[in-house]
Amino acid sequence: MATAVVHKLLHHDRSNRESSSQPNQSSPPAQNDQDMAAMDRDRDEEKHMLAQWEVKRPLSPAQIAVDTNQKMVGHSSRVLRQEDFELIKTLGTGTFARVWLVRLTNPKDGDQNKVFALKILRKVDVIRLKQVEHVRNERNVLAAVAGHPFITTMVASFQDTDSLYMLLDYCPGGEVFSYLRRARRFNEPTSQFYAAEIVLILEFLHEKEGVAYRDLKPENILIDAEGHLKLVDFGFAKKVDNRETYTLCGTPEYLAPEVIRNTGHGCAVDWWAFGILVYEFLVGQPPFWDQNPMKIYEQIVEGRVRYPSAMSPDARDLISGLCTVDTSKRLGNIKGGAGAVKAHSWFRNIDWDALYHRKVQGPIVPHLRGPADTRNFDEYEPEPEGREEYGPEMRERWDDCFTDF
């Protein structure tokens, strides 16, 4: 056990240490008990700092924009490792990642109740599924935006030989998806509230960060303990700035026509998906659907949305502005950007400033028994055994891609 720990420490120590909190930067890897103890102290301090982080959020837009190495959250940690966290329960799974509810091992006084969501990605699976680029984008975008009131905060990231880790704040309310499916549909004030918080997220991502999110859907939106939204899963998020990008990604029902046709896409895809999302909030299902995915895509490029007769004219006007096939006419992408969306009459009751500062009461405040309550999350199958190993050849070929993690 002890040797394993030393091995891990050595491995981390070699990997490009640049943390300024470490005084002896150029010294050789820890060799004696004294260095070991210093290392442990660093780790304990870092764990304590992370546990106390919540008190200080949310950051103002100016604070978020600070270089990620200076910011108190979102940094790449050279001292944390999986053993610092006790895995409590799976919160979600993907094709190459699993998210766990975790608490700190050996917590300091006052940190005992602090929980996080830890996203674990196995390098083998990331490589096999050709997601290396997406995973790097995800970490970098999350680091850049950490501290935004409605985006999941990546407190830190780290890695070991086999896996990549993203330590995220835990959002105990669960997915908007679950509430929406249970309710079948949201009423108009509820839809407006959630839609408005999403508009603030997209405005920030597009206009402050130049980032296209590319996977908007109710499954990726969580409700926090106070009833506000948190956007999660930045696996497809990409800093595009003013260049278009071409890789097809997203969720079938939410793909924009220009993604399907491969003519190049940018932030405008999020406004399309936002229109689909508002429609799904109000109607209970997205506008384009078929059992056969190719038929969905055919409908999307056709772009004819049918509205239930009971939908309010304002809502209809907003959705048809967003779900416009021609990007040069799409609301959100045309002159005014997100501001034009915010000015739409469907949002006339929203106080945008109060909303950003979380002063508006959310329509659903989850009922919770303590900070580690997982009742709002579904049960997931345990992790399958006997996965492929991340062997020396793979390490040789791929580890350079992960150095910043």
Place this chain on the structure above:
Amino acid sequence: MSLPPDYSNEISALNREILKAQPSDVLQFCANFFLRRLESQRAEFLLSQQHSSQKGGGMAESTFPGNNPFGTSPSSGIITSGMHRLEEEEENDTIASPTASSFPRTNMENSQANKSGEGSFGNFGGFQASTNRSQGLKSQPPSAMDSQSFPSNYNMNRRTSVSAESLNPTSSLHDNWTPPYHQKTSEQQARLRAAVSGNFLFSHLDDEQSAQVLGALQEKPIPTKGIKVIQQGDVGDYFYVVENGAFDIFVNKSGKLEAGPDGLGTKVGSVGPGGSFGELALMYNAPRAATVTSTEPSTLWALDRVTFRRILMDSAFQRRRMYEGFLEEVPLLSSLTPYERSKIADALETRKFPAGTTIIKEGDVGESFFILESGEAEVYKRGIDKAVNRYKKGDYFGELALLNDAPRAASVISTTEVKVATLGKDGFQRLLGPVEGIMRRNDPSKLGMDDGVDPLAKGR
């Protein structure tokens, strides 16, 4: 004795709220807090009630949208009539989604009935066997497709994200990639063109893209009967068009091809010359939705996703860069930022005219601006019997239309077949606002002037 944990949680939540809001009337604030807590807990409870006692009622649309007590807004309380209605609301969450292991049998049979051989089937592109709800699959009532009624059979499961290989146009320029080309007779080309013409993935292609895609299709002989060209559940990378021969299509309810005599599952259709299958593979790598086997020696044409998407990407990329380059040459637009230029490039529309077309006419009201993308054109003015100017690739004209409604100062007539990129004044303004404001940016006399006061400035 310690306090009950539920109580402690409520109190600490209240404490947080108090700290945040700093209310002057503490008692009223606390009372409001607990009322809200009660309200949201009650709403959640009622929902779970409703969820566990589903009834068929056909009320699904009638409660839309405003009277659902779920998620009560800050201003609204719990409405009794709303609760009543909620209980009657229909829930229908048994239908499989495009991401479930289902197969659109009805569509398949329909297209088989349609014997025109126009490549019309192939609608089982793929599925993701991530959720296994095919047991609960209900047959879709015909009324669901009817234009007035809304399909109430939407899949209620979590939807899986999809993605294709990352494609990077800049590296492809370094690679000097050219699409593969496989020689075909003109009859073969015509047949292929007809076979894919009904497919929306091909119908948007321009002539050049279309020629490249058809050229890239590769012949694949299938020497005997009984060969499984694609296997249900396998990864899908290729799209196929049948040149000659015949194939049967099978679906196994388990979602994948299994061993043993019945492993293929049920035969759901067949496909012959001019037919095609597996087109979802042109979008991303999804497991195959069916198994296709040859029933006689046959010939197929095959196209892989990366080639297809790269052809589309490269031509789109080159066209955008070309347009951006052209736009940089227009003095009227010289103050556009690169971001604005790329937006305008994105909005430019390509149009083709045969030789001898009058593209703009002297004296007409100008509404659009043109860039000559290929071909040549001549400029004429009234009273002068020969051309006063010639335009070639990269030249632009009619740009003053973006600025004002003055009549065209000359006519432009194509001398060869031409391709132009064009944008209307309304399109320009929709994206960037009035062009006057943009021009004003590099007018030194306006420096330091407050934009908000200037009626011509770009409003932002």
